Amino acid sequence: MMHNATLTTTTPPSKDNAQLSLPAPAKLNLMLHIVGRRDDGYHLLQTLFQFLDYADTLHFSARDDGKIILHTPVDGVAHDNNLIVRAARLLQHNSHCHLGADIWLDKKLPIGGGIGGGSSNAATTLVGLNHLWQTRLSLDALADLGLTLGADIPVFVKGRAAFAEGVGEKLQPVELPESWYLVAVPPVSISTEKIFSDKGLTRNTPMTNIRTVLKQSSQHNDCQAVVEKHYPEVRNALILLNNYVDARLTGTGSCLFGGFPNEEQAAIVANQISEKLQSFVAKGANISMLHRTLQNLSEH
Numbered sequence: 001m002m003h004n005a006t007l008t009t010t011t012p013p014s015k016d017n018a019q020l021s022l023p024a025p026a027k028l029n030l031m032l033h034i035v036g037r038r039d040d041g042y043h044l045l046q047t048l049f050q051f052l053d054y055a056d057t058l059h060f061s062a063r064d065d066g067k068i069i070l071h072t073p074v075d076g077v078a079h080d081n082n083l084i085v086r087a088a089r090l091l092q093h094n095s096h097c098h099l100g101a102d103i104w105l106d107k108k109l110p111i112g113g114g115i116g117g118g119s120s121n122a123a124t125t126l127v128g129l130n131h132l133w134q135t136r137l138s139l140d141a142l143a144d145l146g147l148t149l150g151a152d153i154p155v156f157v158k159g160r161a162a163f164a165e166g167v168g169e170k171l172q173p174v175e176l177p178e179s180w181y182l183v184a185v186p187p188v189s190i191s192t193e194k195i196f197s198d199k200g201l202t203r204n205t206p207m208t209n210i211r212t213v214l215k216q217s218s219q220h221n222d223c224q225a226v227v228e229k230h231y232p233e234v235r236n237a238l239i240l241l242n243n244y245v246d247a248r249l250t251g252t253g254s255c256l257f258g259g260f261p262n263e264e265q266a267a268i269v270a271n272q273i274s275e276k277l278q279s280f281v282a283k284g285a286n287i288s289m290l291h292r293t294l295q296n297l298s299e300h
């Protein structure tokens with residue numbers, strides 16, 4: 001009897017026996033200018049994206065019944081609104097794929113931090129399920145699909161550090177120094193929409209170009225003044241960090257970052273501020289961890 005029971009029981013899906021595990025890394029906006037606005041209200045940006053070797057991890061297994069099930073809830077986000085589930089359904093629909101997926105998320109990236117966790121989760125889902133389901137969409141096609149879910153998703157799909165224009169979807173790959181960064185995490189989660197709808201936001205920074213940006217020794221983020229105005233936690237964190245390093249906001253915040261020549265120097269400052277401010281240290285990357293992992297998979 002025992003033997004029969006064992007034979008007829010299927011192993012329940014779990015992240016430990018998932019078929020594919022992939023990172024969903026963070027990004028930084030090393031500079032961010034707002035140069036105008038589209039008719040639909042979206043802002044036209046010029047921004048420099050670089051990835052961090054600091055990531056969530058997603059685990060995927062295919063299902064035969066077509067269901068998309070995210071087994072790990074994200075605080076404050078309903079299952080069907082989660083960008084992971086929305087990205088999976090979008091790919092399934094557009095590729096006419098009959099397979100579904102069980103998905104698990106190890107969340108490490110702060111939410112509403114301007115380091116792109118939700119967007120990166122969506123991009124890793126598109127790229128990961130395209131691989132697992134063998135739907136064979138090109139990266140360009142996946143980036144176009146991703147853009148319908150969020151302005152930040154294409155850069156994560158493409159996986160190359162880039163100068164971005166438009167709403168963030170016109171991407172020119174760049175080679176940047178891969179510095180070490182101290183990333184401070186003030187204790188607030190910031191809505192991108194709230195910052196972009198502030199009347200006081202600078203929206204008319206003169207257009208620049210990639211060559212000028214790469215030559216400049218100091219950079220700025222047009223969202224920073226508005227974020228500092230609304231969030232004293234961010235302003236105070238900036239004051240503290242600026243005692244040690246030239247610190248700046250990434251995206252619409254709340255995270256702040258400063259560059260260091262090596263890990264040790266970044267870690268010393270992380271340690272010095274640790275009683276007042278949560279932070280992590282990570283290396284900048286011109287090729288995202290997602291794409292380096294996929295490259296390794298295809299080589300083995």
Ligand SMILES: C[C@@](CO)(OP(=O)(O)O)[C@H](O)COP(=O)(O)OP(=O)(O)OC[C@H]1O[C@@H](n2ccc(N)nc2=O)[C@H](O)[C@@H]1O
Binds near residue numbers: 029043152193252
């Ligand atoms: C500002 C940036 C810079 O990298 O990053 P975050 O701080 O969010 O990480 C991005 O452009 C954010 O991209 P993403 O987070 O995907 O934004 P979306 O979901 O597309 O849009 C959220 C809301 O922000 C506003 N929005 C977003 C992008 C943009 N170029 N102009 C906008 O006005 C819109 O009001 C939209 O309703």
Ligand SMILES: Nc1ncnc2c1ncn2[C@@H]1O[C@H](COP(=O)(O)OP(=O)(O)O)[C@@H](O)[C@H]1O
Binds near residue numbers: 251
């Ligand atoms: N998988 C996900 N991880 C994080 N946030 C998500 C996810 N799916 C949807 N969201 C929503 O996206 C919003 C922005 O999240 P996030 O990408 O972390 O911030 P930011 O855009 O500041 O980098 C969150 O407040 C949340 O409501």
